[in-house]
Amino acid sequence: MTSLKNRQIQLAYRPEGKPQSSDFELVETEVPELKDGEILIQTLYLSVDPGMRNMMKDKKSYTSPFGLHEVLTGRSVGKVIESKNKNFAEGDAVFERLGWQDYSVSNGEETKKIDLEIAPASAYLGVLGVPGLVAYFGFTEIALPEKGETVVVSGASGAVGMNAGQIAKIHGCRVVGIAGSDEKNRFLTEELGFDAAINYKTTKDMKAALEKACPDGIDIYFDNVGGEITDAALQLINYHARVVISGQTSQYNDEKPDEGPRFLNQLVTKSAMIKGFVVYDYEDKNDEAIEQMAKWIQEGKLKYKENIVEGLENAPQAFIDLFDSKSFGKQVVKVSE
Amino acid sequence: MTSLKNRQIQLAYRPEGKPQSSDFELVETEVPELKDGEILIQTLYLSVDPGMRNMMKDKKSYTSPFGLHEVLTGRSVGKVIESKNKNFAEGDAVFERLGWQDYSVSNGEETKKIDLEIAPASAYLGVLGVPGLVAYFGFTEIALPEKGETVVVSGASGAVGMNAGQIAKIHGCRVVGIAGSDEKNRFLTEELGFDAAINYKTTKDMKAALEKACPDGIDIYFDNVGGEITDAALQLINYHARVVISGQTSQYNDEKPDEGPRFLNQLVTKSAMIKGFVVYDYEDKNDEAIEQMAKWIQEGKLKYKENIVEGLENAPQAFIDLFDSKSFGKQVVKVSE
Structure with missing residues (x-):
């Protein structure tokens, strides 16, 4: 197996502002020989996530930053094609944080087997992966939704947002999504059962639009975006509102923090x-979260949408496109069959 | 008793920006005759609180706004001087949200007897009143401090801040206070046992000063002030930090919200x-909170400081002074002996 050629996507430059193709480079390497205890994984799908933008900065966060001229890493699913580890057999489908490359060697410690009977491999990067878990925990551990409450989701047509809105619906809430096109919004209301959707690109007065869509105010605001959409939502929160921040995609490319109206007094008066x-x-x-979501999928209560980009070499562009709101649903890159 | 003259402080104008004396007026009224079930309370002390500034705006908050040309109301302690209510006797010391006036008639429904054996009457407006309770619940219900954590308190020499810092010390935390004079800071460190104190008026780089005072970062930030002090503190929070907002005194007098750097992404990366x-x-x-705090007072663990202004007629100025950081400790107005 050592004669396999391996292609890697490395970080060539730390992006300034919006990431560009030239910040990435495709490099050919060798696949090293397996030692005892190791497995060789062929990448099937890799996930591109807005949160990776934070890790491209030379700044320690909850994870270490990506190294320059090192392979990028991210959540991936793959197939074990050679095993010197007794816990894994050739042909196992697995999830791991792998490199953006064709082949990865792993010691199996962080490798998790996945069940392709429940859902196809790519779903473990989306609805049953981090975006699904973020939405799930955001509601079950933080927001604690009650029936009849009004929930607003920003970035509603993204991987997290779609799941968030549907989980809120499952809890009996009224759900209003905010997304960037009429096509996306039709999908939210017609396919996913959102009660209303606002196109932020064509809406001049977001506060007025939210007031109209949320006549009883906002009990839960699930925020993926930040910035002016969040400024508007925070003005309409109800007493004892919960604001869940899963991400701030509008802010990731800024070198210096944007400024906006201070709102902390609103948190006092609204508790x-x-x-x-x-x-x-x-x-x-x-595990319990994945089990619950798989059950919802089987019951038809939780739908998902993927945007599959073909080819490792197109992973940088697939990542860049996340910030153009071109992506719609969970963006994944298919590396091999 | 109906021949008693009653003086009231009424709201003459809704303040624009910082409140001024001319926003208030002293009006003489009659004390009405008691009906069955009512009690007549002579005001002993009334409390002036920054939060009242919010209620002077013509805007519904968690309480209704004050009416123009109506008596202001606030937390007060008084003495029952006449009773037609079987639950109260002449001479009872009581706490209630009374008018800013010499005498109030009450139906007794919201009247609570207080025990002057535990603490003097004025303490029920401070350390055993709302400021004490705010500090207590902020820690016991929200921040949940653990031994060895670093706590920063803004507005540390105010009624809430002093209690907050001492309660954090009782929980075994390292406590850094931020206040507006060296005299106040000496009081915090020398009398109340704060570990360090920062004078925000003479500090040019608040973030650097906080970094120096908090070498292990900030686990709990108890905020009474907001604005630039809060901007600095939020940059230094640790993983799983809790920020408790009890008030935003720097913002109350603004007609339009101030702008500041957006920080919500910091909440994501720091969970x-x-x-x-x-x-x-x-x-x-x-009740359990007051009991616990009274015990701490008796054990010498919780100290308090009052600034007693004499005379109902001086209540407006006592309130205005809250925003000049002249006040030091709990500001109360003594209306009668």
């Missing part, structure tokens, strides 16, 4: 909470 | 929470 989180906070509950 | 609250949220736990 409200804002909670940010990372999915690792609830890692011990991953 | 952090910001929670605002009002003391009424935990009203069912008031």
